[in-house]
Amino acid sequence: MEPTGRVICSRCNKEYSVAKYATVIRCTECKTTIPIGGQSSRAQGQYCNSSRSSVPQSYLYFKDKFKNKHSSCPADPTDFSLDTKPSRAGSAETHPRKRALLCGVTYENKKYRLKGTINDVNSMKEMLINQFHYPPDCIRVLTEDQKAGCIPPTKKNIQVALKWLVEGSGPGDSLVFFFSGHGLRQPDFAEDELDGFDETICPVDFMQEGMILDNEINSTIVRPLKKGVTLHAIVDACHSGTILDLEYVYNRQSKVWDDNRPPSNAEKSTSGGLAICLSACGDNQLAADTSVFTGKTMAGALTYILFDTVKNNAGITYGDLLDKMHDVIERTNNNRCLSSKLLQKIFRHRRIQDPLLSASEEFDVQSKKFGL
Known part of the structure; x- marks a missing residue:
């Protein structure tokens, strides 16, 4: 047969x-x-x-889940229908719209386990819904939170979800990619990195399936951005500075945009849209997963400070956001109430780094308001 x-x-x-x-x-x-x-x-x-x-089955899952009015973490990851009617909020024909992908990788049962990534995802989801009015059914979540029945952040699932994020986007749309987890870097053999290294994010199965390189992230969610579409990436990971390979990096000290275009002249720009990335640290720096801000609950330093600053400063500009986050980090790093031994224990012998802002085009950070 x-x-x-x-x-x-x-x-x-x-x-x-x-x-x-x-x-x-x-x-x-x-x-x-x-x-x-x-x-x-x-x-x-x-x-x-x-x-x-x-068509990859996981692609159909994300596509149809976006059309459904379901929560971002279904009770059963296989609970979906291929015959669903698109809702107005999630319809591919309705613009403007908001869409977000939130990934938190814990690396359960591994020596390199992170304890704050699910908290980071929950904080980011809360901010998107309450501060920026994202419909809950337009937010996709990938974590290892089995109790919530979430989709695991495997390499394949993240790759498919990234494609879902930008699919069908049009003028006026706002997209958000959030990642909290490990980041690494490796030698760049394409000669498109100024520092000679490609930055990467680590899915839960990266030891078996490999990391996701900045080149792939750029080609998947930056290059396809059409005119009128805005993408924000918030990456709370080590070595995440230029994880989207965007062409301009803002220098907070000199107040100018540094040129980050590749020496190889490889095309890294959008198709007319705007991509903005806020990273936890520079390409050669380490990020912190810590409880120092709450006294108990673990969280990524970037995520916690961003969440707290935006929540308490409505209408803040990008420039003021960077300055206020810097002030919080400096006070934390220099807090004389903590002994040096305790600081070393909390930060594992490293300071919290200043976040890095990069973009596909230059803009006035002092006048442009932060918005997702």
């Missing part, structure tokens, strides 16, 4: 070709029973007819 479709096991992602009248198969890898065709929306596998066989 000729196969007429395919099915993907949602537990191990193994793909199978299936016969026309098949009703159920058993995954040979993880032994999960997979209903075929007509299965409920909570089935362990999802059937795709031949007309959609070239």
Whole structure:
């Protein structure tokens, strides 16, 4: 019998070709029973007819979840329908609109585990909804929070979600990419980095699947930005300074934009839109995951200070935002009430760094108001 479709096991992602009248198969890898065709929306596998066989199943998930009025963390990651009607808030034909992707990677059960990333995601989601009026159903969340049933921040899931973020965007749209997790860097062999290193973010499975490079992030969410679309990336990770490979980096000391265009003349600009990135530190610096600001709850330093500053300073400009964040960091680093041993314990022998602002084009940071 000729196969007429395919099915993907949602537990191990193994793909199978299936016969026309098949009703159920058993995954040979993880032994999960997979209903075929007509299965409920909570089935362990999802059937795709031949007309959609070239579309990644995880892409269909994000696309259809965006059209649905569901929470950003469904109770069951496989709970979705391919026959949903688009809501007005999430319709690809309605502009302007807001859309956000929030990734928090904890690296559970690893020696390099981070304790504050889910708190960071929750803070960012709260800020987007309360301060900037993002519809909750237009916010996608990737974390390892199994209790909330969230989608795990694997390399594949992050890559697919990044494509979802910019898909169908149009004039007036505001997009946000937030990442809290580990960041690394590696030698740049394409000669498009001034410092000779590519910056990366680390998905939960980066040891097996690899990191996501700044080149890929740029080509996925920066290059496609059309005129009238604004993207903000907020990256709370080490070595995150130019993680979007944007062409201009703001120098807070000299109050000018430094040229960050690649020596190789590789194209890094948008397609007419505006991309702005706020990173936790410079490319050669380390970020902090700490409880120093709350006394108990762990959080990324950038996320906590940004959340607190924006919450208490409505209508703040980018320039004032950078200055106020710098003042908080300086007071924290120089706090004489803390012993040097305690500081070393909290920061693991390093200071909290100033955040870095980069953009696809220069703008007046003293007059332009911060808005997501």
